[in-house]
Every structure is written in structure tokens, then in C-alpha cells.
Amino acid sequence: MTLTHGDKKHFVCPFCGYDGPLDLMGADRFPILQKLKVIGAGRRSARCPNCKSSDKERLVYTYLKEVEDIGHLKDLSILHIAPENNLQKWVESISSNYVAGDAFLQNQTFMGEVQFVDIRQTDFSDNMFDYIICNHVICDIKEDRKALSEIFRILKTGGKAIVQVPITKISKTVEYPNINTKEEREIAYGYGYHERIYNDKEYSRLLSNVGFTIDVRNFSEQYPQNGINPLEDLYICKKE
Numbered sequence: 001m002t003l004t005h006g007d008k009k010h011f012v013c014p015f016c017g018y019d020g021p022l023d024l025m026g027a028d029r030f031p032i033l034q035k036l037k038v039i040g041a042g043r044r045s046a047r048c049p050n051c052k053s054s055d056k057e058r059l060v061y062t063y064l065k066e067v068e069d070i071g072h073l074k075d076l077s078i079l080h081i082a083p084e085n086n087l088q089k090w091v092e093s094i095s096s097n098y099v100a101g102d103a104f105l106q107n108q109t110f111m112g113e114v115q116f117v118d119i120r121q122t123d124f125s126d127n128m129f130d131y132i133i134c135n136h137v138i139c140d141i142k143e144d145r146k147a148l149s150e151i152f153r154i155l156k157t158g159g160k161a162i163v164q165v166p167i168t169k170i171s172k173t174v175e176y177p178n179i180n181t182k183e184e185r186e187i188a189y190g191y192g193y194h195e196r197i198y199n200d201k202e203y204s205r206l207l208s209n210v211g212f213t214i215d216v217r218n219f220s221e222q223y224p225q226n227g228i229n230p231l232e233d234l235y236i237c238k239k240e
């Protein structure tokens, strides 16, 4: 996707109001991402040059703010794993109980306050959060089912989780049990810290098996100016 100033779909950043062309971002060194047409990964025009938000971050923001319209709700309890800076600032401002967490605090620079949370096993009680945002994190976790089950457990009944991952629609899920090094993962999955590339239908099945009700939606046409990747569907995971 290339959005440039003057295009019919020209970009206005929903976080900072920047109006102009997007910067390139994402990995392009490893051909597997192109070969499997992996969505939500690879080199693309997607970074706001002003606030540095990505297309993936703006998709979640657009859904929560415009579609769910949670900005005016009171008493929301929200867990945000590996928080993106712009999204964190907004979600924190509207939540009565906001927890930002990450398992790798020492390797990261976060703008806001972030506590240690290993999403495979947390100390949170059952049915605690209205929303859980875990955007492009499950792809980094070997025990993906365990992490998704934990998210399901700590989500309130009626709550929703965002657990986006890079997706291929032209191959089955790519995962090699004996791959252990960064170099092997780069070649196999396009990123040194990813554990697999998910097929869309297999990922939906995994989410259903964990217990979620899935609603797959695409908001790029409804909000063309927000710079959402038109190929990236949002998997809205509800605990019913």
C-alpha cells in the first residue's frame, strides 16, 4: 500500500493530525514475507513521520475509538501488552484501570509506565478486563495457545481482546519445531523474534478453540484517511 499526499485516500494521522505522505517501515530482508504475501508485516508505507504511529497501531485505535466508541465510557479496565506509545497515551487517558505490561522490560524503551507481565501466566484474577490489547505479540510466543488461554481467562465475560498477528492467506501455518536461532527464524518467518507465520483460517480456529467468538472485520474503507493497511482484517475476539 502506498498512500501519498494528494491521493484520493490521503493520510491524516488520527493521533497527531499530521497530513502528508507516510514513511516506509518494516522488514524487507527476508523473501518469505513476500513469498507468502504476509499481511501485517514486511516493507510498506505505514509510519506517521510525526508521531511514529504504525498502520497496526492505528487499526486498533480506529476500532476502539471510532467503532467501539469507548472514549466516553467510564470505569473501563484495560490491559495493554507491549504498549504502542500513541495508543497507550489515549487508552490510559480513558481507562479507570489501565495496566500496561511487557515480559521484556530490559530490552525496550517505553514512553509510559509499563510493569512486568508475562502473558502466558499472569497474576490477574479471572474476568478482570473489559479489553485486552495484545497487538502483534502472540506471533512472538512459542506457547501461543497458553497465552491466548490466559487472555481468555482474565478477560471479563462480554469483554473483547485484540490479538493481531501477521497472516498469510496462501499457505498453511508455517512453523518448524526445531528452529531455535534468530538467524533461522529470520529466514523461516521473516523476523528473528517470531515463532511462526499463521494461516488466517488456522488462526481463527485456534482463537475459537481457546473459547473466543470471532468477528473478522475490515475498517480500511470506512476510515480511509487513517492509514490502515487495507489488507489487514481485525480479529475481534469476544468472550461470551
Ligand SMILES: [Zn+2]
Pocket (backbone or CB within 6 Å): 013, 014, 015, 016, 017, 018, 048, 049, 050, 051, 052, 053
Ligand atoms: Zn501521527
